[in-house]
Amino acid sequence: MLVLTRKRNEAIQVGDDIEIKVIAIEGDQVKIGITAPKSVGIYRKEIYVDIEQQNNEAANISFDLLKALKDSNK
Incomplete structure (x- = not known):
């Protein structure tokens, strides 16, 4: 993990x-x-983990x- 110190109004650039x-x-x-392209999803960590779990x-x-349907057609 990279740890940086920033003050108010200072920024970090990730990629281009x-x-x-x-x-x-x-x-x-x-x-x-956070300024990023619309194609980049930005979530709070707890929301992202919840979405992953639901998916x-x-x-x-x-x-x-699908397995139950397959088994019932036998």
Whole structure:
């Protein structure tokens, strides 16, 4: 993991087209702004993990349903 120190209004560049900028620091919270192409999904980590889990559950349910349908046609 790369760890960088930034002050308010300073930024980090990721590749050619993603910029992460420190907007404000209030107590123990840091507000950041992210500039990226619309094709890049940007999520809070806990939301991203939840989406992954839901997608995995949906994929498993679909596989189980297909298997049950196949078995019922025998």
